[in-house]
Amino acid sequence: MKPVIAITMGDMNGIGPEIALKTAIHRSVQALCKPMLVGPLNVFEHVRSELRLKVQLQKAAALLPKGPAVSVQDVGDGIWADVEYGKPTKVSGKTAGTAIEAAVNLCLTGKAQAMVTAPASKEALHLAGYNFPGQTEMITLLSRSSRVAMMLVSDKMRVGLVTIHIPVRDISDRVTTDKILEKLEILDGSLRLDFLIRKPRIAVLGLNPHAGENGIIGGEERDAILPAIERGQKSGIRAEGPFPADGFFGDKRHRDYDAVLAMYHDQGLVPLKLSSFGKAVNFSAGLAIIRTSPDHGTAYDIAGKGKARIESMLEAVKLAVAISRNRHD
Numbered sequence: 001m002k003p004v005i006a007i008t009m010g011d012m013n014g015i016g017p018e019i020a021l022k023t024a025i026h027r028s029v030q031a032l033c034k035p036m037l038v039g040p041l042n043v044f045e046h047v048r049s050e051l052r053l054k055v056q057l058q059k060a061a062a063l064l065p066k067g068p069a070v071s072v073q074d075v076g077d078g079i080w081a082d083v084e085y086g087k088p089t090k091v092s093g094k095t096a097g098t099a100i101e102a103a104v105n106l107c108l109t110g111k112a113q114a115m116v117t118a119p120a121s122k123e124a125l126h127l128a129g130y131n132f133p134g135q136t137e138m139i140t141l142l143s144r145s146s147r148v149a150m151m152l153v154s155d156k157m158r159v160g161l162v163t164i165h166i167p168v169r170d171i172s173d174r175v176t177t178d179k180i181l182e183k184l185e186i187l188d189g190s191l192r193l194d195f196l197i198r199k200p201r202i203a204v205l206g207l208n209p210h211a212g213e214n215g216i217i218g219g220e221e222r223d224a225i226l227p228a229i230e231r232g233q234k235s236g237i238r239a240e241g242p243f244p245a246d247g248f249f250g251d252k253r254h255r256d257y258d259a260v261l262a263m264y265h266d267q268g269l270v271p272l273k274l275s276s277f278g279k280a281v282n283f284s285a286g287l288a289i290i291r292t293s294p295d296h297g298t299a300y301d302i303a304g305k306g307k308a309r310i311e312s313m314l315e316a317v318k319l320a321v322a323i324s325r326n327r328h329d
Contacts, residue, residue, distance in 0.1 A: 097125055
């Protein structure tokens with residue numbers, strides 16, 4: 001049977017509902033899975049009308065709809081959902097957060113095999129009282145998962161991150177041996193379970209220029225990163241490094257590894273998005289449930305104009321389906 005994939009609407013004042021709806025009705029998605037939109041039905045109806053999409057939307061029931069209809073897990077009851085394109089608001093944050101909660105519950109109860117989250121605004125979520133650095137941290141708590149690692153996946157590379165949404169000034173303090181080892185373990189386990197790679201190889205990047213140059217430019221490589229690699233190797237993880245990030249990607253050495261572990265957000269995401277922007281996928285490795293998302297944000301500047309591209313969202317659904325099948329197998 002086709003897996004059910006819950007697709008959240010993201011921030012309704014951005015492009016989230018547009019790309020969620022376009023993705024749900026796309027021929028390739030319909031062939032792979034049973035998409036279930038999650039968000040206020042009236043918002044999806046508003047977008048459907050604006051874009052003049054010929055599709056029927058109906059509330060999710062015990063049986064998923066057949067034919068041209070798309071199922072919607074309506075979370076609009078009691079929520080005033082008036083779209084205000086182009087800006088984060090308390091209402092848009094509340095509806096986005098409620099959709100995330102509902103999608104996680106669908107996965108935990110087995111009514112959906114995976115969830116794909118459209119872009120949400122951290123500012124809007126905060127205005128609504130969801131005090132998380134991002135959707136990943138929120139989903140980790142809601143799914144009762146103990147560990148998570150953000151992994152960006154494209155046809156060119158897989159990049160995991162030690163630190164995610166924190167200020168640059170705080171990165172050094174967070175790059176500890178235990179934290180790096182934890183991310184290595186999650187990455188190694190996910191590559192085996194979710195991507196069916198029997199003996200994955202992981203490249204670990206240094207934090208400082210030239211990977212610290214033996215402590216001359218910084219001691220994190222010597223004091224934290226190398227010990228984590230060595231501990232990982234002793235437990236059977238095929239990790240190598242630390243490599244200077246610029247030379248590593250300049251020489252295209254990522255081709256020799258199944259994944260790369262970067263120390264911070266931009267270190268890993270800049271080269272990945274340079275090679276695959278608009279087609280990469282954010283995957284939350286290590287969660288008790290399967291969650292993917294596109295590699296871009298809310299795009300407030302084009303919200304409501306019907307210009308949003310869905311390539312990354314399509315890839316996010318495809319990856320969610322593939323991982324659900326791999327885990328089932």
